[in-house]
Amino acid sequence: MKAIFIFMMLVLLTGCSEESTEDAPIQQSVTEESNQHVDVENPQQEEATSEEQSKTTELTGEINVFDPVTNSVIATFSTTELGYHTDYYSYVNQIKQLAKDLAQGTDSTEGYDQRMFLDKVNENGELIKGHPMVILKESELVERILEISPNGGNVELPIYITETGYDRSEFDSLEEVIIASYTTYFKASDVGRTHNIRQSSDAISKVIVGNGDYFSFNTMVGPRTKETGYQEALEIVNGEFVLGIGGGICQTSSTLFNAVDQLSVEYVEWHHHSRDIGYVPKGRDATVSYGTLDFRFHNTTGFPFMIISTTTENSITIEIRTSEHYTYH
Structure with a gap:
């Protein structure tokens, strides 16, 4: 009986060992499949990364x-x-x-x-x-x-x-007829201011504004500095009178505004002073400051015209003239 018992125990132990031996290859197989799966994923990830980089390169030329x-x-x-x-x-x-x-x-x-x-x-x-x-x-x-x-x-x-909107061959006929005019007055005793008005007046005189052209006061007059010939005179800054180079040229721009305002022009830029100025009615001024404030208009009259600006001892007159044949249109 003892021998039979020992034999049975050996059979049972052998059976457990075989089951364990059979399970081992299964576990190993799962592990290998898992390793193979990881190995397969890596090339895919690398391929995807490569495609993204290629796509990014393509999209970022x-x-x-x-x-x-x-x-x-x-x-x-x-x-x-x-x-x-x-x-x-x-x-x-x-x-x-x-x-x-x-x-x-x-x-x-x-x-x-x-x-x-x-x-x-x-x-x-x-x-x-x-x-x-x-x-x-x-x-x-x-x-x-x-x-x-x-x-x-x-x-x-x-x-x-x-390009400018007029026929250059007819420029000498644009002074024939006065279609608008305006005059303002100043004190001749204010030497610097008088000089600045006259210099800016000369700068815009006989300028031709073609049909559809844009006029810019600052562009035509240019910088107001000592180097360009302007002198020191009173000007309005933040509602106060202070000395500045070019003081007085706003009288030229304001006189021009009141002349062209008699025509059907379109204003592109137009500013008022911060206080009344006296030489034009309230609200009829056009203040300018080079680099910041400009007086600009678009010639929408349908014909070209010329600006004629003249000064006397104490006044500035700006006329708008054109060719006689345009006055019949």
Whole structure:
């Protein structure tokens, strides 16, 4: 019986050992499948990463901004570096700033935008040609850049050039008929102020404003500095009279306003003084300050005209003249 018991125990132990031996390969097989699964995932992840990198590279090409007049590249940037795929809001703002800098210029670079500098007849009766108005449309440039940002590419500056709106062959006939006139008076004893009025009067006299042209007082008169010949005189700053170079030229711009206001022009920019000035009725003035405040109008009369500005000892008169045949239209 003892021998039988020992034999039975050996059989049972052998059976447990076999089950364990059979289970081991199953566990190993599961482990191998698990290892194989991990090994398979890694290439897929690497492949996916590679595809993403390739896709990112494809989507982040350079953008070249070029001038259609000179056909030269004036700006190059990477959409990736500007954050197109990571911070779109910031990217758009940077593109808007780029467009603004190109159009308006910066402290160190000149912008594309140029106000129209109108033709003028000099003291010898010769026509001095100005230059057209040049506008780089910022919003259109931003739209063009955003449109190609996904893949990069070239974008052309949206530059618009407006030439003067009159036939230069008829410039000598534009003095024939006076269609508007206005006179204001000043104290001749104020030497500096009188000088400034006369110099600014000469600057705008015999300027030709073609049909559709834009007149800018600051553009035609230029900076008011000692270097450009202007003198010190009283001017209004924040409602107070203070000495400044070029004081008095607002009388020229205000006289001009009251002359052209008799025509059907459209005002682009027009500012009032911070207090009454005396030489024109209240609300009929046009204050200017170079670089900040300008007097600008658009000639919407349908015909060209010439500005004639003259001074006497104590007055300034501005006439608007045109060719006789335009008065019958």
